[in-house]
Amino acid sequence: MSQPYFDDIDVGDEIEGAWTAQRAQVLEYIALEPGGPADDTQGRFTDPVRAKKLGFERPIVPGALSMSVLTRLVTDWMGPAGNLESIDINFRRPVLQEDALRSLGLVIDTEPAEDGGRVRIDVYFENDRGERPLQGVAVVRLPARAGS
Amino acid sequence: MSDEPLFEYDENVIGVEHNVGTLEVTAERLTRYCEVVGETNPRYVEEGQAPPSFLQRMRFAPGPDPRVRFGNVTFHAGSRLEMLAPVHVGDTLTGYAQAKEVYAKTGRSGTMVFTVRRLTYRNQDGEDVAYSDQTTVHRQVGE
Numbered sequence: 001m002s003q004p005y006f007d008d009i010d011v012g013d014e015i016e017g018a019w020t021a022q023r024a025q026v027l028e029y030i031a032l033e034p035g036g037p038a039d040d041t042q043g044r045f046t047d048p049v050r051a052k053k054l055g056f057e058r059p060i061v062p063g064a065l066s067m068s069v070l071t072r073l074v075t076d077w078m079g080p081a082g083n084l085e086s087i088d089i090n091f092r093r094p095v096l097q098e099d100a101l102r103s104l105g106l107v108i109d110t111e112p113a114e115d116g117g118r119v120r121i122d123v124y125f126e127n128d129r130g131e132r133p134l135q136g137v138a139v140v141r142l143p144a145r146a147g148s
Numbered sequence: 149m150s151d152e153p154l155f156e157y158d159e160n161v162i163g164v165e166h167n168v169g170t171l172e173v174t175a176e177r178l179t180r181y182c183e184v185v186g187e188t189n190p191r192y193v194e195e196g197q198a199p200p201s202f203l204q205r206m207r208f209a210p211g212p213d214p215r216v217r218f219g220n221v222t223f224h225a226g227s228r229l230e231m232l233a234p235v236h237v238g239d240t241l242t243g244y245a246q247a248k249e250v251y252a253k254t255g256r257s258g259t260m261v262f263t264v265r266r267l268t269y270r271n272q273d274g275e276d277v278a279y280s281d282q283t284t285v286h287r288q289v290g291e
Contacts, residue, residue, distance in 0.1 A: 001189065001190060025184065029184050032177075032184060033205060033206070064204055064205060064227070065185070068204075068205075069185065072185060075192070075199060076188050080189060080190045080191050083231070083234075084231060085230070086228065086229060088227075088229075089227050089228070091225055
C-alpha cells in the first residue's frame with residue numbers, strides 16, 4: 001500500500017474504486033452482529049419476495065455496509081499514516097444487490113496543518129443507471145513528506 | 149391559520165444521554181469485520197486498530213426514541229461519523245445515546261420531519277473516541 005503525502009495532493013485529484021454488492025457479502029455482514037444495526041426485520045435485505053412488496057426490484061444493501069465500503073475507498077487511499085477524521089454520508093437512493101458501483105472521490109479542499117494537513121474529499125457511489133445512491137464528504141489528515 | 153402540517157414528538161428525551169451498554173473490541177470481531185468489508189489498510193488488518201465504520205457495526209441497546217408522529221414512511225437518510233481518537237483491540241467502549249434534535253423541512257416534495265440520534269463512544273479511560281449521528285426522515289407518501 002503506497003502512502004500519499006499532503007505535499008503531493010491538489011484540489012481536483014481523484015480516487016476511484018469499484019464494488020458489486022453481492023448477496024453473499026450482505027448475508028455475511030448481517031451475520032456479524034445478529035440483531036444489530038443491519039438486522040433485517042422487514043426482509044428487504046434478504047427476501048426477494050418481501051423486498052419486491054416494499055417496492056424494490058431486488059433486495060437492497062444495508063446502508064451501514066454501503067457506507068463502510070465507501071469509507072474504505074478513502075481509508076485504502078490514505079495509507080497507513082493517514083487518519084480519517086470524519087465522514088458524512090447522505091443516503092439518496094437504495095443500493096440494490098448485484099448493482100455494479102463505481103466509488104469515486106474528488107479532492108475539493110486542502111488545509112495545511114502541523115506535520116501535514118487536512119484534505120476534504122467529495123465521495124459517492126455511481127451505479128450503471130447514472131444515479132448516485134450515496135454521496136458525502138470525508139475529511140482526512142495526511143502526513144507531510146519527510147523534510148518538507 | 150397556518151396550513152403547515154403538524155408533527156408531534158416527545159420533547160422530554162431531546163439531549164438526554166442514556167448509557168446503552170459496554171462492548172469490548174476483540175481481535176476476533178475486528179478480524180471478521182475486516183474480512184467481510186474487505187479492509188486493506190495495514191493499520192486495520194495488521195496493527196489492531198478498528199476501522200472507523202467498525203464502530204457503527206457494534207450492537208448497543210436502542211437509545212431514547214422521540215416517537216415522532218408524522219407521515220407513513222420512515223427511512224434512513226444520513227450517517228455522520230467523527231473520529232476523535234483511535235480505537236484498538238482490547239479497548240472497552242461504552243455507548244451513550246441521545247436524541248439530538250427533531251426538525252421539519254418543507255420543499256417541493258412536501259414536508260419531511262428529520263430525527264437526528266447521536267451515539268457517543270467512550271473508552272475505558274473515560275475519553276470520547278467517536279460520535280456517530282444517524283438521521284431518519286419521516287414523510288407522508290400518497291394520501
